[in-house]
Amino acid sequence: MIDHARHDYEIEAFGFTIVPDFITPEMATALKSALTEALAADQARFGRFPGKARNHVMELASYGGLFLELLEHPEMLRFYRHFLGADCVLYAYSSTLLAPNDAVPAQSVHVDSGRWLPNICTGLQMTLAIDDFTAENGASWYLPGSHRNSTPPSAESFERYAVRVDRPARAALIWDPHCYHRAGDNRTSATRYALSTYAVRGYMKQRFDYPRLLGPEVEAQVSANLRTFLGYAKQTPESIEQFYENAEKAKSLGR
Ligand SMILES: O=C(O)CCC(=O)C(=O)O
Structure with a gap:
């Protein structure tokens, strides 16, 4: 059982919380091999762009399958909806x-x-550990409470007060994207695996236009819940004809 009151408090007060055992061992294993495949496919597709980092998959929803399944995780959606409202949408999804x-x-x-709005949470992230995050493999450091800072902390303050966020594989770190943090150094011989989802309020723009990126095939294939989270209901019409067509469609879907 997840202690929501405790985790919600930690997000409010510190800007982050660790929720252990967020996915099953089987899901972690399957996600690791899906990430390995996506990494190779991504390099083949986008490696020609100078901005493409070799060890990074910029967008995971487009790889479908398990990555879309994970977006239906009820506890992830509970955190997002609690802090961002029921109509919150996916902003980004990467390795x-x-x-x-x-x-x-x-x-x-x-x-x-970099957005700083006092007293309103406009975004929330989940970094899902597929491997343990340890001192040796570069567990990231977070500065507790800094999601409330209007200005960046000095280097000295960060070094003095930041905490290393070690966590076991399968734990989710749920955190405010305005919380100051940095990755560590991986001094092991193995790549440390994790992935991140990032949600914003329903009235905000997504980093990718997911409905156009994923298209009507994914719209037809996923649950109503996931369609909402991907932003299908937020699409603005591209023509006046489409405005009237959308109104008919919404009526027939009982929206
Ligand atoms: O945990 C890490 O390795 C880095 C995480 C990070 O900096 C980020 O997601 O922005």
Whole structure:
């Protein structure tokens, strides 16, 4: 049983919380091999772009299968909906791998959202550990309470107060993307596997236009719950004809 009151409090107060045993061992194993395949496919498709990092998959929903299944995780959706409202949408969905001795921008202190609005949470992230996060393989550091900072902490404050967030495989770190953090160094010989989902309020723009990226095939294949989370109900019409067609469609779906 997940202690929601405790985790919600930790997100509010510290900007992050660790929820253990978030997925089954079987799901973790299957996600690891799906991530390995996606990484190779992504390099083949996008490796020609100078901005493409070798150990990163920018967008996982487009790889379908298990990655779409994970987006239906009821506890993940509960956290997102609790903090962002029932109509919140997926903003981004990517890998969070750390290869041995890799130097990545995430090792500098940063936030994933520079937006600072006091007293309103506009985004929430989940980093799902597929492997253990340890001191040796570069467990990330987070500065508790810094999601409430209007300005970045000094390097000295970060080093003094940040905590290393070790966690076991299959744990979900649920966190505010305005919480200051940095990745560690992976001094082992194995890549550390994780992936991240990131949701925003329903009135905000998604990083990818998921309905167009995934198309009507995925719309037809997934549950109503997932269609909402992917943003299908938020699409603006591209023509006046479509405005009237959408109104008919909504009526027939009882929306
Ligand atoms: O945990 C990590 O390795 C880095 C996470 C990170 O910096 C991010 O997701 O923005």
